[in-house]
Amino acid sequence: MRTARISPAAAMAIVSAMLSSCDRDAVAARPITMRVGDAAFTLDVPQSLVARPLAGGGIRLAPPDVGQLRRPTTVQLTAGDGRSPISLRHARGNGDARILFGVARADGGSGGAEVTLIAERPCGAGRVRLRPDQQIEPPETADVDGMLDMFARARCRAAG
Numbered sequence: 001m002r003t004a005r006i007s008p009a010a011a012m013a014i015v016s017a018m019l020s021s022c023d024r025d026a027v028a029a030r031p032i033t034m035r036v037g038d039a040a041f042t043l044d045v046p047q048s049l050v051a052r053p054l055a056g057g058g059i060r061l062a063p064p065d066v067g068q069l070r071r072p073t074t075v076q077l078t079a080g081d082g083r084s085p086i087s088l089r090h091a092r093g094n095g096d097a098r099i100l101f102g103v104a105r106a107d108g109g110s111g112g113a114e115v116t117l118i119a120e121r122p123c124g125a126g127r128v129r130l131r132p133d134q135q136i137e138p139p140e141t142a143d144v145d146g147m148l149d150m151f152a153r154a155r156c157r158a159a160g
Contacts, residue, residue, distance in 0.1 A: 034059055035159055036079050039124025043077060043154040054078065073134045075147075080120035080129030088120060096122055097152050103144055112137035117144050123156035 029044040032051050045051070049061045058078030088100040101119035112135045119130045130151045134142050 032059060032061070032077070034077055034128070036123045036128050036156075037126035038159060039126065039156050040159045041077075041123045041128045041154060041156050043130075043150070045150075049075075073132065075130065075132040078129050078131070080127035084118050084120070084129075086116065086118055088118065092148055093121075093152055096156060098122070099148060099151060101144075101148060103142070105142075112140075115142035117142065117147055119148060119151055121151065121154075124158065128154075128156075 028047045030047050031042045032045050033040050033042045035041075045061055048063065050064050052060050052062075054060050054076065056078070058076060061075040061077070062073070084102065086102040086104040088102045090101050090103075092099045092101065099119050099121045101117060104116045104118075106114045106116075115134045115136055117130070117132050120127045122128075130147065132147050136142055
């Protein structure tokens with residue numbers, strides 16, 4: 001029996017699509033909680049991803065073998081400050097779930113084009129930033145909608 005290998009970008013896209021289209025109980029996910037000022041931000045992430053703290057604060061999500069992948073995909077979850085390296089000129093949702101986001105694409109590189117999504121949403125008195133970085137090769141596409149859907153379903157509550 002032959003086993004097909006799925007690219008990291010395709011795996012993240014599949015996971016995002018599963019999270020956005022399935023019932024929460026149907027996908028093996030676990031909550032990751034991060035403190036943002038006076039609030040706690042909780043995002044449900046696939047159990048297959050490893051969460052590690054970032055030196056400057058926040059969380060980095062990645063497959064356990066990210067260092068061995070040709071085209072690694074990682075997701076950073078940090079406090080947002082409204083200043084972004086790319087313009088957050090798009091919006092989705094409203095109220096506490098209003099997400100501002102932007103997408104940048106840098107062509108070239110041995111692993112394909114690099115696609116960066118930066119999305120921010122309010123949480124308590126602060127903001128939370130989601131930043132997945134993916135490398136894709138045609139015919140693959142970045143799964144911006146799946147990532148934004150996952151971010152929109154996150155919960156924010158007063159830290160206790």
